[in-house]
Amino acid sequence: MQTLSTPPVSDLSASDAAVASTVASEGEPLFSTTINRRKTRPVKVGDVTIGGGHPVVVQSMINEDTLDIEGSVAGIRRLHEAGCEIVRVTVPSMAHARALARIKETLADTYQVVPLVADVHHNGMKIALEVAKHVDKVRINPGLYVFEKASKNPDGSDRTEYTQAEFDAIGDKIRETLEPLVISLRDQGKAMRIGVNHGSLAERMLFTYGDTPEGMVESALEFIRICESLDFYNLVVSLKASRVPVMLAAYQLMVQRMDELGMDYPLHLGVTEAGDGEYGRIKSTAGIGTLLALGIGDTIRVSLTEAPEKEIPVCYSILQALGLRKTMVEYVACPSCGRTLFNLENVLQKVREATSHLTGLDIAVMGCIVNGPGEMADADYGYVGKQPGTIALYRGREEIERVPQERGVEALIDLIKADGRWVEPEADSQKQAVNA
Numbered sequence: 001m002q003t004l005s006t007p008p009v010s011d012l013s014a015s016d017a018a019v020a021s022t023v024a025s026e027g028e029p030l031f032s033t034t035i036n037r038r039k040t041r042p043v044k045v046g047d048v049t050i051g052g053g054h055p056v057v058v059q060s061m062i063n064e065d066t067l068d069i070e071g072s073v074a075g076i077r078r079l080h081e082a083g084c085e086i087v088r089v090t091v092p093s094m095a096h097a098r099a100l101a102r103i104k105e106t107l108a109d110t111y112q113v114v115p116l117v118a119d120v121h122h123n124g125m126k127i128a129l130e131v132a133k134h135v136d137k138v139r140i141n142p143g144l145y146v147f148e149k150a151s152k153n154p155d156g157s158d159r160t161e162y163t164q165a166e167f168d169a170i171g172d173k174i175r176e177t178l179e180p181l182v183i184s185l186r187d188q189g190k191a192m193r194i195g196v197n198h199g200s201l202a203e204r205m206l207f208t209y210g211d212t213p214e215g216m217v218e219s220a221l222e223f224i225r226i227c228e229s230l231d232f233y234n235l236v237v238s239l240k241a242s243r244v245p246v247m248l249a250a251y252q253l254m255v256q257r258m259d260e261l262g263m264d265y266p267l268h269l270g271v272t273e274a275g276d277g278e279y280g281r282i283k284s285t286a287g288i289g290t291l292l293a294l295g296i297g298d299t300i301r302v303s304l305t306e307a308p309e310k311e312i313p314v315c316y317s318i319l320q321a322l323g324l325r326k327t328m329v330e331y332v333a334c335p336s337c338g339r340t341l342f343n344l345e346n347v348l349q350k351v352r353e354a355t356s357h358l359t360g361l362d363i364a365v366m367g368c369i370v371n372g373p374g375e376m377a378d379a380d381y382g383y384v385g386k387q388p389g390t391i392a393l394y395r396g397r398e399e400i401e402r403v404p405q406e407r408g409v410e411a412l413i414d415l416i417k418a419d420g421r422w423v424e425p426e427a428d429s430q431k432q433a434v435n436a
């Protein structure tokens with residue numbers, strides 16, 4: 001899982017570290033430039049597989065009321081067409097659970113089968129059992145399996161702890177309640193997400209472990225053990241928090257504990273209540289991207305306070321930036337500076353407009369030849385300022401031709417065509433790119 005293949009640089013002497021920072025003594029690179037993902041078991045959700053080395057799965061949630069069949073079908077379809085691979089819906093009542101049967105049917109009749117997850121809001125097992133018939137995965141929140149009579153001791157004082165016997169007795173009650181759902185999902189070959197939220201830890205976990213990542217992890221482990229005792233292993237685990245450092249700690253601790261216990265369940269990553277706009281995206285990226293870079297995470301959801309379909313490009317951008325999925329053209333462009341020989345922003349925009357459908361290519365737009373060719377070395381094609389009014393086109397590291405700047409984009413397209421790597425853009429190229 002970790003990217004380091006030898007002791008961390010901080011464990012080496014300064015002179016050793018200088019050498020080791022590029023190459024280890026055996027000639028092996030010290031730092032891998034690809035992410036070594038943690039090995040996890042595959043968990044099927046409809047026709048999508050989470051974990052087991054499969055590409056990181058993108059998911060989101062509609063915000064329509066599940067009782068609104070037409071609206072929900074349209075919301076699920078919008079998300080799926082935007083590239084969302086698994087769609088979650090809320091199921092707060094039995095009527096909602098039954099509505100899912102019709103949503104599923106209508107999707108199949110008017111669009112296609114879409115892997116669906118139901119969010120069961122409390123310990124109403126009848127609802128969960130009903131919905132388990134209609135969806136591919138059920139998400140439960142351990143924090144909502146509440147049996148303790150909160151807050152007060154028999155003498156009226158504030159409760160501050162649970163005895164082991166009380167703790168275990170509640171554990172038995174949870175097991176009893178959860179068992180029929182686990183058996184139903186197991187027998188149908190469906191999946192469950194054990195979705196712990198920092199903001200809704202059960203009281204006995206709070207008192208025993210504190211409002212901490214440890215409490216979140218122990219809460220998840222308690223539910224995992226119940227599932228395992230019933231021979232059910234189609235589990236995905238999440239430990240979301242609205243504060244990035246908390247979720248980072250919780251997921252890393254979960255991995256450590258699972259490694260100790262020989263568990264290999266895939267992880268669903270997310271930052272809850274990330275908000276909207278630029279900061280919502282940055283906050284989600286800080287949490288999700290950091291863990292993915294450590295090799296942790298098999299499915300992601302970026303939670304934005306915006307239309308759900310706006311979450312999907314953010315997910316794909318995080319995955320593309322880390323080299324985990326390639327769903328669009330990778331543009332390498334310099335920030336421009338005093339040496340820039342053309343209007344970089346305009347040219348990049350034009351290049352993007354002409355080539356954004358060529359999923360899989362890396363295209364560089366660099367302002368000058370001083371640093372440009374060296375820094376774009378990994379790109380398939382390069383557009384580089386050569387001298388005022390003239391640009392040079394590159395294939396990899398090789399300069400192919402110099403052309404007047406006004407013919408630059410056209411000449412770039414001609415070069416890609418000559419190499420046989422051009423395809424005509426489709427009307428709905430965005431969707432094609434995202435679904436690639």
Ligand code: SF4
Nearest residue numbers: 334337340367368372
């Ligand atoms: S590539 Fe050239 S123009 Fe672009 S930032 Fe570097 S030095 Fe400046």
